[in-house]
Amino acid sequence: MAQVRIKNIKKSYGNHVALKGINLDIDSGAFFTLLGPSGCGKTTLLRAIAGFHQQDAGEIFVGEESIGHLSANKRNVGMVFQDYAVFPHLSVFDNVAFGLVQQKVPAAEIRQRVTDILATVQLDQHAERMPHQLSGGQQQRVGLARALVIRPKVLLMDEPLSNLDAKLRIDLRRDIRQVQQEFGITAIYVTHDQEEALSISDQVCVMFDGVAQQVDTPWAIYNRPENRFVASFVGANNFMAVDTTHTDSAQLLGQKFDAPAAIRNQANCVAAIRPEKVLVNRALTGNGLQVDGTLRQSMFTGRELQLLVDVAGHGVLEALTAPNETMMAVKIGDTVSVGLLAADILYYAEGETGKLLS
C-alpha cells in the first residue's frame, strides 16, 4: 500500500525525553512491530504517527506525502486501540460505518463495505448488536474492521491484544496477521510481548529509552541481538562475566577457552547464551567448554524442563531442555555437567546497551 518513513522524530515531555531521534524505513505492505518495555517510547511514536501527539522535531512520510503536520482526522491512518474504543452507544454496524459516513460514502456502498469487512473479521452475525453484548475479543474485531474499512494507507495498532486472555490473544493474533496479508496493508504494531512481536511481524524494532535499538527480522532479533538490551529483553539469556585478564587465553565459568578475536583486547565484556543452548548432562558435540554445577531447581512445564544450575563462584545458569525421564530423575543438590558450545555464545560490551562484539 504505502511505504512509511520516519525521519529523526524527537519528542520530550518536560525534562523527560521520550523519543531521541527515531529514523525508520518501513516497507510497503510490511508488518512492522515496535517492541519494548513500558516507557520506551513505542506508544509515543505510534501516537505521533496517528497525529495524537505533535512531535517536537522530525517528519513522517506515508508514500511520498508528508503527514507530520496534518491534524489527526486528516491523516487517513487506521488505528486500533488497546482498550478497543468501540463507541458504546452505536451498534457494531454503525461503529464500522462511522469512518465511511465521515467520508460521505453513499449509503449503499457503506452497507456493502461494512458487510464485507464484518464477514472478514467473522462478525457478520453480530452487525446489529451493541458493543456491551460482545466479548472483548469480538469488540477488538470491531475495532479492527472499523479501522480497515476506511481503506487507510497505514494501519496502526496499539497493543490491541493486551486486554484479552491468553488463548484469545493467540487466535486474534493469527487473524490480524491473516487480514493484514490479505489486504496487503502496511501495519505498525506496538507491543511489549516479545513472543507476539516475533510471531506476527516481518520486521521488529526493539525500542528502549527513546532509541530504536535494533531493526531487523524476527529471526535476526532473536538469534543475533545487536546489543545487550535486545539480548536480554527478547527471549531469556544467561549473561556471564568473561575474564580477559589472562594474556594467553580468556576464562569463562572458571575455564580457559578459545576467545574469539573480537574480545581479546576488550577489557570488560559479557558472554550470553540462550537457556535452550545450555547442555545439561550431555556430551559436547563441538568446540566449547564444560563445567560441573549443582542442580538448584527443576521445573517441568509439560513442553519443556527448566533447570537452574549453580556453577560455584560463577552464578546460576538457566537451562531449557526437552523433558526426559533421566533428567527428571536428577535430584536437587546433585552434581550435573553444564556444557556450552562456542558457536552458541555471543559477546557484548559492558553496559545496559553494550554492543555485540563479533
Added chain:
Amino acid sequence: MSAPGTKRPSAMRGFVRIDFWSIIMAVSLAVIGLMLIWPIAQVLILGFINPETQSFTLDNYLKVLTHPYYLGAFKNTLIVGVGGMVGACLLGVPLAYCTARYVVKGRSLIATLAVMALVSPPFIGAYSWIVVAGNNGWLTQQMKALGITMPTIYGIHGIILVFSLKFFPFVYLMTESALRNINRSFEEAAENLGCSRLERLFKITLPLVFPAISSGAILCFVLSIADFGTPSIIGRDFRTLSTIAYNQYTSEMGGPPTMAVSISMLMIAMSMLAVLLQRHLMGKRRYTGSMTNRTAPKECKGVFGAAIHLLSYAVVALATLPIVVVIYTSFLQTSGPVFTGGFGLNSYARVINEVSDVIVNTFRFSLIATIAITVAGGLISYIIVRRETPLSGILDTVLMVPYVVPGVVMAIGFLLTFNEGSLDLMGTGTIIVLILFIRRLPYGVRATSSVLRQIKPSIEEAAISLGASPAKAFLRVTVPLMMPGIVAGAMMSFITAINELSSTLLLYTARTATMPVRIYSAVLDGEFGIAAALSTILLVSSGLCVFVVLRFSQSKEGAFV
C-alpha cells in the same frame, strides 16, 4: 526522497493552536473572572476600607474578630455548623451501615426518601418543625393536653435538629456507596488475622470509609454555616453569621456595607478552613473500591432484623416529616392567615390569584440558568478533563470557590459589582439568573466531568482517526455518551435553582421575587397556608426532577452528592 513542496511541515505548529476549545477556555475564564472573582474581590477589598475616610484600615476585620456581637454570632455559627455536621453523621453513618450491610426491605425507598429530604429547601424543614413543635404546634398541643410541656423548638436545638435531618443524606449516600465498594477481602483478611466483628468495624471498615464520611461531613458543615433560612426562621434570637450579614446589609443600605462584607469574609474563611482541614486529614488516603469482590448484604431475622428496619425507617421518616407536614398543611382550609379546620384548596386558589407571578419568575429564571449551566458545564468539564493545561487547572481550582462562598456573601458581591454603568443589573431578572448560574455552575461541571472521566479518551481518538474533526467527534461521540450525566446535572441545577433563597433574598425586587423568597416572607408574616402551597409546588417540581434523575442516571442516588 522529495516530499511535495506545497505543504511545509512545521514541527512547531500545534502548540499555539487557536481552536474551538481555546476560545471556550478564554470565554470561561472571562465569565468566571467577572461573575465570581471580581464580586468576591470587591467584598474582600471593601472590608479593608474605612467607610468615613475611604482610607485603608484593618479596623473592620478587627471589629468582627473582637466585638462581642460578632464574636457571639461567630461562636453560634461554629456551634450550628459542628452540631449539624455531627448530627448528620450520627444519622447518616448508622443508616448507611444498615442498608449497605444488611438486607433492608425497601432500600431504594429509603434512598429515595433521603434524596427527597436532601432536595427540599432547608427552610421548609424549619417551618414544618414550627408547625409540629412550635408554640402552637400540633405536637405541642397534644402534649399539653397530656400535661407534658415540650422543650422549645426555637433556637439552637431547632437549628441543629433541622440541619441534621436536612443534611444527613450527604453523609448517608456517600458512606453507603463507599461501604458497598469495599473489597470484601480486606474484611476477611482482618477476620482471618483474629479481629472480632466489632474490632473489624472500627479497625478496618470505618477507616476505609472515613474519606467518604469526612467529605460528607464537611459538606454538611459548610452548608450549615452558610444557611440563612433556617436560623432566621427557627432561630429567634439565636443569630448566626449569615443572619447578621443579611441584617447588617439591609440596615447599612445607603452607606457602604462595610460590616456585612467583613462578616462575609469571616464566613468564607471558615468554610475554606474546614475544606482545607478535611483535605489535610485525608492527605493521600485514596482507597480504590472493588467493582466485583463486594460484601453481599446479610439477611437478618428476628429482633435484630426488626431493629435494623426500625432504625432505617425512623431516620428517613423523621427527615421526610417536613415534606408530609407541608403537603398536608397546604390542603387545609384557611381564611386569611387562619386555619379554619377541614380540607380545602383555597391556599392554592390564593397562590394562583395573588402570587402566580413568583411561580412564573421562579421557573423562568431557573430554566434559563439551568440551560446556561448545562451548556457551560459541559464545555468547561471537557476542558478540565480532556485539555490538561495550566489554565484548565486554574479553571478547575477557581470553580471550587462557589462551594465555600455562602449565598448571602455571593449576593453582596453581586450587589457591589453590578450596580452601576453598563454593569447595572440592579432589580433585574438577569442578576437573579446570573447568581443562580454562578452559584450552581460548579455542581453542573462536576456532574458532567464525572461522567466524562469514565469515557475513555481513546473513544474520541478513534472518531478522529476515522476522519471526524475534534468538534465533530465531541458532538457525535462524546456528547451522546455524556448525556446521562448532563441530564442528571441539569435536573440537579434546576432543583437547586428553584429552591435558592439565601442569595436571591438580597437581590429580589417586587418584580423579580421567587417562590422561596415569597415562602420566606409568608412564614415571617404567619401566612402558613400560602407558604405551604408554594412549598408543595416546589416539592412536587423537585420530586419530578428526582424521578428523572433516578430514571436516567446510572449512578442513581449517587447523582445527588
